[in-house]
Amino acid sequence: MRWLSVLGLLVWVQVALAQGQFTSVWEPVCTMGQDAAAGCSDIRAREILDASADPWSAIGRVNFASRSQRSHCTGVLVSERLVLTAAHCLYNSARNGWIPPESIRFAAGYQRGEAAAVSTVTIYRMDAEQGDGGNFNNRADLDWAILELTDPIGAQVGFLGISQTVPQTGMFAGYPGLRPHVLSRTPDCVPGPAGDGLMHAICPVMMGDSGAPLLVQTDAGLAVAGILSRIAPTPDGIDALFLSVRLFELGAPPSQVP
Secondary structure (H helix, E strand, O other), X not given: OOOEOOOOHHHHHHHOOOOOOOEOOOOOOOOOOOOHHHHHHHXXXXXXXXXXXXXXXXXXXXXXXOOXXXXXEEEEEOOOOEEEEOHHHHEEOOOOEEOOHHHEEEEEOOEOOEOOEEEEEEEEXXXXXXOHHHOOOOOHHHOOEEEEEOOOOHHHHXXXXXXXXXXXXXXXXXXXXXXXXXXXXXXXXXOEEOOOOEEEEEOOOOOOOOOOEEEEEEOXXXXXXXXXXXXXXXXXXXXXXXXXXXXXXXXXXXXXXX
């Protein structure tokens, strides 16, 4: 299956509608134009959560603002200062460059214009192969990023543990573009392996959900098994590709932004 470059917008317009092609270029409709009405109904059917309540307050919006770009992805706290998200969220394709940390805010427990806590980002780290030469590498297993927050807001709002096994079932929670001001979760999704460190599942997700967690229930409570990278429209629904937390170098020291 051919992976489409997040930068290749013109090519994507011609081929992204082909069934089953994973892409990290997100169109602002619910099913990449294949059946917007049905796909949007699936997004609207997601359960709206109280983002200010534990454990949902550990999930938040990764917000970006500049003169040329204003957008959001989703992220999740896994310690007092560390947030997992998708690397492609941090790349400004219009300017062909990486968004500087000082332009990023993480709003934990965000809902309807308010957040349980907000922090700036001191630095973010990615795979050593990501961002070489200042460019975005569209290889799926490189699409992870760890934000290091200026303030330890995880001590205030809580954070989630991680699970490094492929779950038999899980659910997904994020801020979809259709409802960007409320946190919502999908029904149970059934993930399966999609390569080393990759999982996929049919889940109703869309633009804005990038970087959001695939959650599993453990004896210790909800844990993060992976984050959303990209999608492939199929007749059965949106096939969502997740990066396992095993790919994240959580023990590595901070690295410089490309």
